Amino acid sequence: MDKKDILIKDVLVKNVITLNYDSPLSEALGIMKKHNFHQIPITKKKRFIGMLCLRNIITKNVDPEHTKSESLIIKTPVLNPENRIEDAVELLLNTGIKCLPVLDKNDRLEGVVSETDLIDFLTKNYSIKDITSELFTISEDQTIGKVRNMFREKNISRIPVVDKENRLVGIIRDMDLIKTMTPEKEKFYDEKIPVDKLSVKTIMTRPIVVGEEKNIRDVIPLIKKHGEVIIMQEDVPVGIITAKDILELMRFKPSKEIYVEITGLRGEEEQIKLDIDNEIKRFVQKFSRMLKNLEYLFIHVEKLRESGKRKYFDVRTRFKTPLGMFVSRAGSWDLLEAVGKALDRLEKEVKKKYDKIAEKHKI
Structure with a gap:
């Protein structure tokens, strides 16, 4: 079966353990440890209200015995049973979370879909x-x-x-x-x-x-x-x-030209998106003149924390070229600056490898 034909209802995990919104974090941590869960759906009056993520708990200075679960839940995108698995892959990459809820028409939880539920559907093998x-x-x-x-x-x-x-x-x-x-x-x-x-x-x-x-x-x-x-x-x-790395490859669509994908820009201003797009085009054009058969450039943006109206952005890149795979990472309170820094670091790594090979082949 082509992965385009596979629906969420075909892969979702049912009978999921949930917690009520006023349960203490200590109870959530116990469930996470026992079942190796990184996220737990939180409900109120039997309706889904958000996800509790392990990373949000362990990086904060809280007392699990006296802190309610609802204080650390995050709002997540939701899936419905008729969505395709490609929709889930896109949302998981855009949000950076590990698991998405699947809801019925009444906002009741039917199940969840996680990163590891989807990576089996990678159709092409890679080194x-x-x-x-x-x-x-x-x-x-x-x-x-x-x-x-x-x-x-x-x-x-x-x-x-x-x-x-x-x-x-x-x-x-x-x-x-x-x-x-x-x-x-x-x-x-x-x-x-x-x-x-x-x-x-x-x-x-x-x-x-x-x-x-x-x-x-x-x-x-x-x-x-x-x-x-x-x-x-x-x-x-x-x-x-x-698993996130494999999900990125599942989004890769081979073509004659380099495949470029950026995730995590949902909610950003259109002008910022346009500026980032122009920055990426300049980067790709520069290396298209230097190297043939560029395969793909993945850029993932994630908002790590906020201070007032300001947001801190983490940008990761992955660039597949004939010289090999190159990765970079950068962060900034300014999104365009973070993308620029990540691309600059990527450029330095590629040029270093290019110059090394060129020097080796000098006569």
């Missing part, structure tokens, strides 16, 4: 070199507080732990931070020491690793089970692949 994302790491002598800050500032939900030689020794996922916010924390640390001052070694777990020779289909089962795979060169981590 993992074509999809690897930029990798942030943390030293094994750093603290849990540093991890929490990096999750918030870098907009990530897992981080590999490395030793002084940059060898991989562990990983910390957002799920691992639950134990720092519940009564379970008493089992692994001395209450005289603040949790955020503890070493990352106290909560890190074993990472799932693969070599660069693997293909995407080889790692999809691992991503569905663990959330990510770390790409290795010998003992050194060089990249990471998550």
Whole structure:
């Protein structure tokens, strides 16, 4: 069956666990830990009112026992059973969340669709070199507080732990931070020491690793089970692949010209969108003169936090060229500036590789 013909009702997960809006966060964290959930639908009078996301909880200084779930819920787009899976992919990429609610005509929850429910529908196989994302790491002598800050500032939900030689020794996922916010924390640390001052070694777990020779289909089962795979060169981590990375490839439509897609601009002013479009066109034209057979440029924008009327933007790029895959990331309170910085960093990386190859072939 062509993925264009697959509807949400064919893939949604039914009989979903939900929480009432006035349930304490501690109850939500218990459910998340037990079932490995990153999001829980919140209801009021049996109607869906929003999603509670794990990352929103662990990056905030709250008391789970005395904070109600409704205080941290976010409004999300909703799906209906007749939507196509392509609609779900687009919304998941645009919002940056992991799971979307599926509602009936009366706003009652029929089920949910998550990233990992959809990645099996990737129709083309790729080398993992074509999809690897930029990798942030943390030293094994750093603290849990540093991890929490990096999750918030870098907009990530897992981080590999490395030793002084940059060898991989562990990983910390957002799920691992639950134990720092519940009564379970008493089992692994001395209450005289603040949790955020503890070493990352106290909560890190074993990472799932693969070599660069693997293909995407080889790692999809691992991503569905663990959330990510770390790409290795010998003992050194060089990249990471998550479900979001695979969703981006599902949106890729091969053509004779470079395929360009930008997500996350919903709600922005039309003039800003036009300015960004012009910035991207200049970038593409520059490299089209330098290189043939450019494949795609993905740009994802996410709003991380707000201060008054100001919003902080995180921009990620992925650029597939004959020279290989290039990625960049940048942030700013100004959206156009963030996009410009990300493209500038991308340009520097491509030119560095281009110049290196040109120098090698000089006679």
